[in-house]
Amino acid sequence: LIKPVIVEKKIIEALTVKEESGMSASDTASFYTQEHSVYSPRNKSEELMYSSLWHCAGSRSLYRWGVSDKLTALHALGLMSLFIGAMARFEDDSRAQAVLSSLVTHYGIVYPEHFRRQQGKYCYPNLEMVAKAALDPTSHDIQVAARLLLQVSIERLPAHMRVAAASHWAAHLHKPRLQEHSVALHNVDGNNNQSFPKHGVHDFSSGEDSHVVMILAVMGVTHPEDLDPTTAKLVTRALTEYIAYRTPHCVAFAAELLARGYHLWFPYILDRQRLIRDLLIHAETSSTVEKTQDADDHSNKGFHRTLSVSAACQRALIEIGTKQPLDFLKTVGREAIRPDVKQDHHKRALSALAALVRKQPVALVNHLPAVVEVIIRTLDPSESALRKACLKSSTYVLLSLVKRYPMVAFQQHTQRFAVGSIDSIIIIYDLRTATKWRILEGHTSPVTALCFENNTGERIASYASHEGSVRLWQSGTAGIFATILGIKGKCIKKFQVEPVPSGIPVLKQLQNVSIHWEKRKVKLTKEDKKVVTFDI
Secondary structure (H helix, E strand, O other): OOOHHHHHHHHHHHHHHOOOOOOHHHHHHHHHHHHOOOOOOOHHHHHHHHHHHHHOOOOOOHHHOOOOOOHHHHHHHHHHHHHHHHOOOOOHHHHHHHHHHHHHHHHHHHHHHHHHHOOOOOOOOHHHHHHHHOOOOHHHHHHHHHHHHHHHHHHHHHHHHHHHHHHHHHHHHHHHHHOOOEEEEEEOOOOOOEEEOOOOOOOOOOOOHHHHHHHHHHHHOOOOHHOHHHHHHHHHHHHHHHHHHHHHHHHHHHHHHHOOOHHHHHHHHHHHHHHHHHHHHHHHHHHHHHHHHHHHHOOOOOOHHHHHHHHHHHHHHHHHHHHHHHHHHHHHHHHHOOOOOOHHHHHHHHHHHHHHHHOOHHHHHHHHHHHHHHHHHHOOOOHHHHHHHHHHHHHHHHHHHHHHHHEEEEEEOOOEEEOOOOOOEEEEOOOOOOEEEEEEOOOOOOEEEEEEEEOOOHHHHHEEOOOOOOEEEEEOOOOOOHOOOOOOOOEEEEEEOOOOOOOOOEEEEEEOOOOEEOOOEEEEOOOOOOOOEEEO
C-alpha cells in the first residue's frame, strides 16, 4: 500500500500542476496502481475497465477526451472507480480519504469542465454505457463510480444536448413493446388451465429497459422540466415495479431515485400504500442480509460503499411520509400490527415512523394524535406477543416524540402520555392499558406546548400561542369513563400572555418553545425565546 504522505504529495502535485505540462489523469492512475500495487481487478468487469485505463495511460495526449463518448465514459469510469476502490484501503486515514475524494471530484466534475473550456472538443460520456455500468452488480466500485458519473454528466450536459437525449430515451421507452404477458386462468382447485397473451402493456419485469429508466429518472431528478408528463408517468411506474419485483441492486437505484425526485413522481403513483409496504419489506430484508454479510466477511472493507438497499428504501419512506403523511401513517399503522408477518416487520414499520419523526418533524406536527394512535395499538395488553415484540421500538418512538415536539409530554410515575392537537384539545393516554385516559377541552387554538407536573403528574400546564394563554389543568384520577360521563378535566387557572405574531415558521416553534414546572412556578419559553414565569 502507498504510504499516505507519498499519495498526498503525488496527487496534490497532479491536481495543482496544469494538465498540459504536468501529470495527466492516466499517469496518476498508472503511478497509483502499477508502481505501488494498490489495486488489482477482482473480476472480468474490473479487468476490462482497468485494461482500457492502462491503454489510455500510455499516452499523454489530452485529446483522448475528445475521441468518442464511449472512450470518455470508459476512461472516466476507470479513474473514478479506481479512486473509489482505493478509498476502502485507506478508510481509517482521513487525510488519504480527503485526497482521494478530491480526485474523484476532480476527474468527474472539475477536469471535464476545465478541458471543455480550454480545448473546446470534449465528448461527454456515453449515457447508455454509464447507466449499464451503474446497474452491473459484479463490481461495487464501478457501480458507485458509474452512478456518480451519470449524475454529474447529465447535470452538466448543455441544454440542447440534454433535451435531445431526453427526447431520444423517452422515444425508446415509449416504443410499443407489446410483449406478451401470460395471463393464467385457474381452475377451482388452483391448477393452471390455460394462458392467453395480453397485449399493449409495457413490460418492465425483464429489466431490459432498466438502463433507459435510470437515465430518464436521473434527468427527472436533475432537470424535471425535460420530462413530459407521459414519460414521467411511465418512469414512475417502472421505478415502483422495480421496487416490487426486481433484484436488490435494481431496488436500490429505484428507491434512491424515487426518493430524490419524489416531488416529480408522486402524482403518478397509483398505489402509495402498496409502495410503502414494498419499501418496508425491502428495508427489512436487505437490512438482515447486509448484517449477515458484514458479519461473515469483516475483511471486506469496501462493503459499506455499496448502495445500501435498506438506506435507499428508508430515504424513500421519509420522502413519502413528508409529502403524504396520512397515507404513510395509515399504512405504517396497519403494517405495525399485521398478524401474518414476522415480528421484525412490526419493528421495521415503527422504525420508519421514528425516522420520520427525527428527520422531518414538521411533516407530522398536524397529525400527532394519529401518530400516537399507531404506537398505542402496538401496546395493547390483550395482544401480549405483539406488545412484547414492539415494546422497545414503541418506547423509542414515544420518546422521540417527546424530544421533538413541545406539545407532547410523558409522565414516568403514572405512565401517562399527553399530546396537544391542532383541534385545541389535549389527549392523555394510559400506556399501561393502551387506552385514552382523559381528554382536556378549553383552549380555542392549537396547543403549542404542555408538561406534566413533576411529582404526581395530576396537573398539566399547557400553552396555546395564538390564543395567548397558559392553562393549568387538574387531570384528576378518573379516566376516560369520567369523560364519557361528562366529568371533564378541570382548568384550575388561566394566565394571559402576549399572542405571537403570525408567520413564525413551524420548525422554529418546535425548536424554541418549551414549558416546564419549577416547584410552585411554571416557566414558559416562547417562540422568540422570551421567558415568562407564572406563580401558581
